[in-house]
Amino acid sequence: MSATEPAHAAPLALLGATRAELCARAAPLPGGRGLAEALHRRAFREGRFEPESALPSAQAAAWREALAFHLPRVVRRERESTSTGMLEKAVLADERGLEYECVRIPMGRGRESICLSTQVGCSMACRFCETGLLGRLRQLRAAEIVGQVVLARTQLGWQPTQVVFMGMGEPLDNTAELIQALHVLTDRAGLGFARERLTVCTIGRREGLAALHALGWKRLNLAISLNAADDAQRAELMPATKALPLLELQELLISYRPRANFRLGLHWCLIPGRNDTRDDARRLAAWCSPLGRVLVQVIPYNPGTQPLTRAPSEEEITRFVSWLREEGLAVRRRLTKGREVMAACGQLGNAGLRGRERGR
Numbered sequence: 001m002s003a004t005e006p007a008h009a010a011p012l013a014l015l016g017a018t019r020a021e022l023c024a025r026a027a028p029l030p031g032g033r034g035l036a037e038a039l040h041r042r043a044f045r046e047g048r049f050e051p052e053s054a055l056p057s058a059q060a061a062a063w064r065e066a067l068a069f070h071l072p073r074v075v076r077r078e079r080e081s082t083s084t085g086m087l088e089k090a091v092l093a094d095e096r097g098l099e100y101e102c103v104r105i106p107m108g109r110g111r112e113s114i115c116l117s118t119q120v121g122c123s124m125a126c127r128f129c130e131t132g133l134l135g136r137l138r139q140l141r142a143a144e145i146v147g148q149v150v151l152a153r154t155q156l157g158w159q160p161t162q163v164v165f166m167g168m169g170e171p172l173d174n175t176a177e178l179i180q181a182l183h184v185l186t187d188r189a190g191l192g193f194a195r196e197r198l199t200v201c202t203i204g205r206r207e208g209l210a211a212l213h214a215l216g217w218k219r220l221n222l223a224i225s226l227n228a229a230d231d232a233q234r235a236e237l238m239p240a241t242k243a244l245p246l247l248e249l250q251e252l253l254i255s256y257r258p259r260a261n262f263r264l265g266l267h268w269c270l271i272p273g274r275n276d277t278r279d280d281a282r283r284l285a286a287w288c289s290p291l292g293r294v295l296v297q298v299i300p301y302n303p304g305t306q307p308l309t310r311a312p313s314e315e316e317i318t319r320f321v322s323w324l325r326e327e328g329l330a331v332r333r334r335l336t337k338g339r340e341v342m343a344a345c346g347q348l349g350n351a352g353l354r355g356r357e358r359g360r
């Protein structure tokens with residue numbers, strides 16, 4: 001993006017741009033850089049784009065031609081009270097009416113996460129995941145990914161302190177837009193999230209991991225949705241993982257480490273009868289051993305509209321967690337939140353949308 005770009009260039013999506021990118025585009029426009037900074041501030045802090053408030057309408061029109069500003073429409077909000085506060089899911093619609101979702105997750109002690117979607121649907125087809133049933137309907141652009149945060153702050157009353165890319169979609173199946181969104185979210189002149197407040201969660205994709213690594217961001221968090229430490233078992237649960245066998249994924253992760261004390265997140269959706277045995281725990285520990293510091297997050301399976309099986313019992317969860325600890329792994333058990341409103345892990349993407357899209 002540069003000031004030498006032709007006047008007829010496609011409008012720049014305001015919420016998908018850093019302030020520096022916006023200022024470069026705005027140089028030839030009335031009001032120039034100074035106005036660009038003011039409009040940028042207002043867009044990110046207040047969720048508005050109103051060049052008319054600063055310029056006569058003919059000049060404001062030039063800004064409207066050069067920039068696109070759009071916040072998603074809120075279709076509905078659903079809440080569930082949890083032990084750490086009120087969880088809320090917002091169902092949003094894009095300009096075509098396709099729905100995607102973001103979730104406010106209260107973490108206690110004043111912290112809250114926002115779980116963002118990067119795609120409408122997902123083509124990875126993980127068998128324990130509602131989003132996977134949709135297939136991939138479209139990629140979200142960086143402005144739509146960031147737009148979820150701006151909307152949350154300015155219209156939903158959420159105050160996210162951290163951002164997790166664990167909503168609808170595989171972030172590394174939309175890597176370019178994800179990376180642009182990371183730049184915008186961490187832009188100090190805009191939302192200003194510290195890099196350690198961001199976590200990308202992926203099933204593990206070669207090119208995407210290379211692109212994240214190439215960013216050279218030492219403090220960006222990474223989590224791998226692992227769920228099995230055996231290739232055949234993993235492919236059964238997550239068919240798309242056939243493209244990157246566990247041994248190769250392990251090698252990539254060994255060379256990924258962006259800093260000496262980096263702690264890799266490993267997510268294990270605990271599914272009764274599928275990945276909850278003593279052998280599963282042993283295999284996981286063996287696979288982790290060359291990786292350095294890891295934290296295994298055990299996430300109890302949340303049944304969706306076409307459940308693979310039931311949710312694990314408390315006893316099964318506790319038993320698996322203790323086996324992992326016996327194997328010497330650092331483990332955290334994820335508290336189940338949002339299951340009642342289909343906002344828990346693996347439950348995003350509603351059956352209504354699935355039906356509508358099939359009918360198109």
Ligand code: SF4
Pocket residue numbers: 122123124125126129130131132133167168169170203225346
């Ligand atoms: S778990 Fe993640 S990668 Fe797998 S289908 Fe669901 S959204 Fe896609």
